[in-house]
Amino acid sequence: MRIVIPLYPHFTALDAVGPYEVLRLVPGAEVLFVAAEAGPVRADSGALAITADAALDEVDACDVLVVPGGPGSRRPPAALAPWLAKIHETTRWTTSVCTGALLLGAAKILDGLDATTHWGAVEQLEAFGARYLPDRVVFQDAHRVVTAAGVSSGIDMALALAARLTDQVTAEAVQLVVEYDPQPPFDRGAPAKASQPVRDRALEILRDASNE
Amino acid sequence: MRIVIPLYPHFTALDAVGPYEVLRLVPGAEVLFVAAEAGPVRADSGALAITADAALDEVDACDVLVVPGGPGSRRPPAALAPWLAKIHETTRWTTSVCTGALLLGAAKILDGLDATTHWGAVEQLEAFGARYLPDRVVFQDAHRVVTAAGVSSGIDMALALAARLTDQVTAEAVQLVVEYDPQPPFDRGAPAKASQPVRDRALEILRDASNE
Numbered sequence: 062m063r064i065v066i067p068l069y070p071h072f073t074a075l076d077a078v079g080p081y082e083v084l085r086l087v088p089g090a091e092v093l094f095v096a097a098e099a100g101p102v103r104a105d106s107g108a109l110a111i112t113a114d115a116a117l118d119e120v121d122a123c124d125v126l127v128v129p130g131g132p133g134s135r136r137p138p139a140a141l142a143p144w145l146a147k148i149h150e151t152t153r154w155t156t157s158v159c160t161g162a163l164l165l166g167a168a169k170i171l172d173g174l175d176a177t178t179h180w181g182a183v184e185q186l187e188a189f190g191a192r193y194l195p196d197r198v199v200f201q202d203a204h205r206v207v208t209a210a211g212v213s214s215g216i217d218m219a220l221a222l223a224a225r226l227t228d229q230v231t232a233e234a235v236q237l238v239v240e241y242d243p244q245p246p247f248d249r250g251a252p253a254k255a256s257q258p259v260r261d262r263a264l265e266i267l268r269d270a271s272n273e
Numbered sequence: 274m275r276i277v278i279p280l281y282p283h284f285t286a287l288d289a290v291g292p293y294e295v296l297r298l299v300p301g302a303e304v305l306f307v308a309a310e311a312g313p314v315r316a317d318s319g320a321l322a323i324t325a326d327a328a329l330d331e332v333d334a335c336d337v338l339v340v341p342g343g344p345g346s347r348r349p350p351a352a353l354a355p356w357l358a359k360i361h362e363t364t365r366w367t368t369s370v371c372t373g374a375l376l377l378g379a380a381k382i383l384d385g386l387d388a389t390t391h392w393g394a395v396e397q398l399e400a401f402g403a404r405y406l407p408d409r410v411v412f413q414d415a416h417r418v419v420t421a422a423g424v425s426s427g428i429d430m431a432l433a434l435a436a437r438l439t440d441q442v443t444a445e446a447v448q449l450v451v452e453y454d455p456q457p458p459f460d461r462g463a464p465a466k467a468s469q470p471v472r473d474r475a476l477e478i479l480r481d482a483s484n485e
Contacts, residue, residue, distance in 0.1 A: 073294070074290050074293065074294060075290055075291065075293075075294035075451065078286050078287055078290040078291075078321070079287065079290075079291075081286065081287075081318075081320075081321060082285070082286055082287035082424065082425075085318045085320060085321075085482075086478050086482055088478065088481065091320070092318060092320040092321070093320065094320070094321060101313060101322075101324045106293075106297045106304060108293075108297060108303070108304040108305065108306070108326070109290070109293060109297075109304070109306060109323060109324075110313075110323065110324040111321060111322065111323055111324075112313045112321075112322040112323075112324070114320070159452075179452060180452060197454065197456045198456075198458075210452050210454075211450075211451060211452025212294065212450070212451040212452050212453070213294075213428065213451050213452055213453040213454075213455070214452055214454075216425065216455070216457075217455065217456050217457055217458060220457060220458050220459070221458040224458065224459075229459075230470050230471055230474050231474055231478075232458075232459070233459050233461035233467060233468075233471045233474075234461075234467075234471050234472075234474035234475040234477075234478055235475075235478065236457060236459060236461045236462050237461050237462060237463070237464065237467050237471060237472065237475040238423075238424070238475050238478050238479055238482070239287065239423060239424040239425050239462075240371075240391060240392060240422050240423025240424050240425055240426055240462055240463065241424070241425040241455075241457055241462040242409065242422075242425075242426075242460075242462025242463040242466065243425070243428075243429065243453075243455035243457065243462070244409045244410075244429050245428075245429055245432060245448060245453055245455065246410075246429060246432050246433040246436065246444075247432070247436075247441075247444070247445050247448060248454075249445035249446075249448045249449050250448050250449060250451075250452055250453040250454025250455070251449070251452065251454040252449065254454065255445060255446075255449050256445075258442050259442055259445045259446050259449060260446075260449065262442050262443055262445075262446035263446040263447075263449040263450050265446075266298050266300065266443075266446055266447065266450050267450055269300065270297075270298055270450070
């Protein structure tokens with residue numbers, strides 16, 4: 062089972078690595094990171110680079126596509142949208158995390174579908190003809206499409222996907238292997254749970270973090 | 274504030290990238306990935322490499338040290354333990370995720386301390402003189418040491434640490450930015466929560482995943 066994760070400059074690392082860590086543990090899974098060109102691709106922070114082991118044009122099919130988000134999703138390499146549109150025709154599941162949904166949108170994969178994205182990107186998502194749902198993970202089974210909310214939600218998405226790709230016991234075992242028994246020290250992970258000062262600070266941090 | 278994350282062959286990517294994604298959003302934080310030599314370092318899966326931007330011997334101080342785990346923690350590069358012991362003297366917080374605790378143990382940093390690690394590595398941890406606690410995150414404030422349980426627990430650890438490094442509003446804002454509002458599709462993230470078949474399958478997956 063081939064899992065392909067396309068990277069691009071200024072992607073958000075956890076968007077990619079959360080689902081990677083879950084899906085790579087599914088027996089028989091093989092993960093491949095790809096990018097416009099093979100080689101290290103810098104994340105949004107500038108402090109982390111993940112190596113793409115193949116170029117986009119070397120890969121034309123996969124079972125599961127995982128598209129991470131990040132500030133770079135606003136101006137991706139020109140080759141990315143046509144590549145996504147084409148490889149989507151071959152997948153069992155086409156998935157996105159965070160603003161990766163905007164890249165699926167640009168590839169016309171979300172038109173008319175229910176979808177989710179980072180809470181800060183709702184309008185951009187809807188501009189692609191998707192109906193935003195404020196859910197953490199949105200499955201559109203008939204279209205083989207799954208979208209996840211911001212950054213860390215890719216872990217939840219990948220576990221749900223693992224159960225569909227294999228069986229319940231295997232997916233639960235993967236959860237146990239990565240010891241995903243979340244115990245956040247506070248409970249402000251969604252806009253509705255956060256105070257106004259926390260929301261304001263989050264927007265400041267997002268703005269500074271996107272300032273490339 | 275300098276956050277340093279040492280990598281080594283066969284590390285587990287999410288151990289490093291979970292805390293990275295949280296801590297890099299703390300205003301003023303600068304993250305640096307290091308390794309025995311600068312350049313890409315392959316994770317345990319073989320499918321992912323993160324670039325170390327500096328060699329261990331180029332870095333001799335930091336504010337926060339984050340040591341990821343992985344199968345490679347059983348036979349790390351020879352230079353790692355002495356480097357950890359030395360840089361630990363300079364840190365505000367020395368932290369580990371998963372079997373990264375074994376590397377702290379090998380550097381004699383956990384002797385006599387309470388600590389946690391991946392549920393599959395308890396005996397090895399105690400062999401270093403640490404007292405294992407089955408908690409997700411264990412702070413030892415007097416020693417400036419924090420250990421986290423398996424893989425995904427580094428996210429919880431880093432959020433708790435962010436609150437101590439900055440202030441509550443900022444740490445909550447970081448949680449909101451990474452939309453860490455976990456909703457796992459099932460609840461098997463700790464051995465006590467999993468059935469025997471799930472535990473058996475998890476051990477199989479761990480064995481296969483560590484088979485380098």
